[in-house]
Amino acid sequence: MKTAYSLLIDEYVDVNLVEPADCDALRIACPICQQHMVVRNDAGQPVFQHEFPPELGNECESQAHDLSASFRNLHNGRARRCRREFLGRTKFTELLGEDPLVHYKTDVMEVLSDLQFKGALSWLPDWHWQFVSDLGHSRLQDPVESAALAESYLRQTGRELPDVPESGYRRRVHIQVAFDVMQYLLTPEGRRDNYRWLFLHAYMICLRKWAAVSGLAPGDQVDQESLTPDEREHQAAARILTTCTIDLMSPDEKVVENALDTLSEIETGPPIMAERIPLRTFVGAEIAGEMQYALYRLPYLPMLGRYVHPCRPCLD
Numbered sequence: 074m075k076t077a078y079s080l081l082i083d084e085y086v087d088v089n090l091v092e093p094a095d096c097d098a099l100r101i102a103c104p105i106c107q108q109h110m111v112v113r114n115d116a117g118q119p120v121f122q123h124e125f126p127p128e129l130g131n132e133c134e135s136q137a138h139d140l141s142a143s144f145r146n147l148h149n150g151r152a153r154r155c156r157r158e159f160l161g162r163t164k165f166t167e168l169l170g171e172d173p174l175v176h177y178k179t180d181v182m183e184v185l186s187d188l189q190f191k192g193a194l195s196w197l198p199d200w201h202w203q204f205v206s207d208l209g210h211s212r213l214q215d216p217v218e219s220a221a222l223a224e225s226y227l228r229q230t231g232r233e234l235p236d237v238p239e240s241g242y243r244r245r246v247h248i249q250v251a252f253d254v255m256q257y258l259l260t261p262e263g264r265r266d267n268y269r270w271l272f273l274h275a276y277m278i279c280l281r282k283w284a285a286v287s288g289l290a291p292g293d294q295v296d297q298e299s300l301t302p303d304e305r306e307h308q309a310a311a312r313i314l315t316t317c318t319i320d321l322m323s324p325d326e327k328v329v330e331n332a333l334d335t336l337s338e339i340e341t342g343p344p345i346m347a348e349r350i351p352l353r354t355f356v357g358a359e360i361a362g363e364m365q366y367a368l369y370r371l372p373y374l375p376m377l378g379r380y381v382h383p384c385r386p387c388l389d
Contacts, residue, residue, distance in 0.1 A: 074121050076137055076145065078104040081377050082246055083152040085145040088121050092241040098374065099243055104140060105133040153253055160250065160376065161257035165267040168371045169274055173234055175367075197276070197321060198269035204357040206259065212365055213255050223248045223369050236372030243374065250377075251368040275363035279356070280318050286311035310341055313352065 077086045080100035091101060093112040101110050103123055110121045123133070160168065205213060212222060227237060227248075238244040257263040258271060288308055313335065320332035336356060342349035 074103070074110075074134055074137055076104050076140055077110060077121055078102045078107060079246075080107065081374065082156065082250075084149045085140065086242065090242045090245070091121070095241045095243050098238065098241075099246065103133050103137075105136045153249075156250065156377070157253035157257040158262075160373065161254045161263050162266045164376055165254070165258075166270055168373070168376060169267075169270055169367070171236075171372050172274070172367055172370055173236075174230070174370060175274065175278060198272040199264075201272050201357060201360060202259070202264050202268050205361055213259065213361060216252055219252045219255075219365070220248050222365070223251065226366055226369055230370070234370050236375055237370065238374070247373055248369070250373040251365075251371070254373075255365065255368055271364050271367065272360065274367055275360045276318070278363045278367070279359050280315065283311045283314040283318070287315045288312070289315055310352070313339060314356065317352070318356065 075088055077088050077091060079086050080102050082099065085104055086101070095101060096110065096112055102108060103110055108123050110123055112121055212218060227234070231237060231239060238247055258268045286307055289312060317332040317336050320328050323329055333353070336353035337351050339352050340349045341352055341355050
């Protein structure tokens with residue numbers, strides 16, 4: 074059988090892409106009767122068969138030949154759209170709370186809810202959504218570049234991400250789902266639903282990262298003479314970024330205005346960036362990057378096990 078069906082993602086799959094370990098993880102099934110299928114080796118080549126004797130699946134085999142590529146592509150496209158709306162709308166806040174590299178002292182949504190209503194943070198997510206849309210940010214909107222960036226990032230952090238598949242077709246699915254969720258969040262519907270939550274999540278990560286380099290926290294001060302010129306440049310930029318991004322949370326409009334002016338007027342370049350750009354653009358790009366990295370870390374496959382699609386029952 075050349076075509077299988079994944080009950081987990083509700084898509085038809087080319088069996089040449091599926092590895093034995095993918096079968097259970099993706100609930101690989103017969104595309105006709107939807108009975109579980111297993112992989113058996115035939116002269117070193119993978120052969121997908123029903124769990125019951127192969128002769129009982131001959132009728133399925135003949136019907137599977139009638140599944141045209143156009144039919145499969147149409148179905149898979151619809152499944153992807155339904156899946157991204159399910160994850161991007163109804164389950165995103167739950168997914169975000171499962172980010173394994175970000176630990177909150179209290180429930181993640183309580184923290185983000187508090188941040189959402191502090192001063193300028195009520196409008197900053199909208200500014201950033203427009204920033205990304207206007208630039209057509211390739212890291213977020215180009216599937217090829219996004220997949221390459223995902224692989225590079227996951228190779229560095231994979232051991233810390235228990236719900237990210239290490240290899241196989243399920244890893245491709247994971248990266249595809251992360252890209253699809255981002256595309257949903259970039260739509261007007263996604264902007265209203267959950268873009269702000271992902272933005273605030275990344276905003277917190279960036280603020281923590283810049284604060285750690287700035288040396289502003291008690292006990293973080295270091296002897297300036299011990300720093301290289303590049304390290305001093307990084308620290309100076311981090312101090313500006315930290316103070317300005319904190320000021321953007323102020324309820325005082327004058328404080329916010331001064332912070333925005335500073336970020337717009339001061340530029341950064343080598344060694345931090347290859348080209349000189351305003352710090353405000355740098356902040357927007359850094360947050361966009363952290364948003365994408367967060368999406369790569371989230372546990373999509375376990376969540377999709379609870380996805381009730383009209384064409385099939387819940388898998389739990």
